[in-house]
Amino acid sequence: MTQNHNKAGRKPKIDTTVFRCSVNFTASEQAMLMAMYDRVQVESMSAFIKMVLFEKPFKVFYVDENTRIFIDKLSSLNSLYRTVGVEYGLLVKTLRENFTEAKAMRALYKLEQQTIELVKVSQQIV
Structure with missing residues (x-):
């Protein structure tokens, strides 16, 4: 067995x-x-x-306290970028539904200029 x-x-x-x-x-x-x-x-x-x-x-x-605070703020900045991206999509959808094509394009142009400026600032931070 x-x-x-x-x-x-x-x-x-x-x-x-x-x-x-x-x-x-x-x-x-x-x-x-x-x-x-x-x-x-x-x-x-x-x-x-x-x-x-x-x-x-x-x-x-x-672990320097100032460095830790700086890293926390940078991490929160990345989460804010994600939030802006989501809001950006919702805004574009709302503009197309509620306004004429010309008004929507003018608002989107202003939004696009602000987004480009935000990207430049983010590249300077990196």
Whole structure:
């Protein structure tokens, strides 16, 4: 009689971590370590310490409050562009339904000039 074994559960790791080291820090050293760890985006403190010990490169991201505000405003500007595009389509449809061809074309010409100016400003921002 053959037995069917389910392959459930976690797959075994190829190179498992079996050794553990302990290091003692003074209060100032611990503060320096925590400050360095806060600047680096890794999943755990042990991974950070391994990177430092074995001289693996790691990235440090400084988040400046002014830069964050600027990025948020640029993101909101892109959403405003999408909104203008949707409103533009609705406006063109409404103009064609409610006005004569000549009046609609005059209004669309003004709108087109403003849109071109908006595109120029957006290109300068980029």
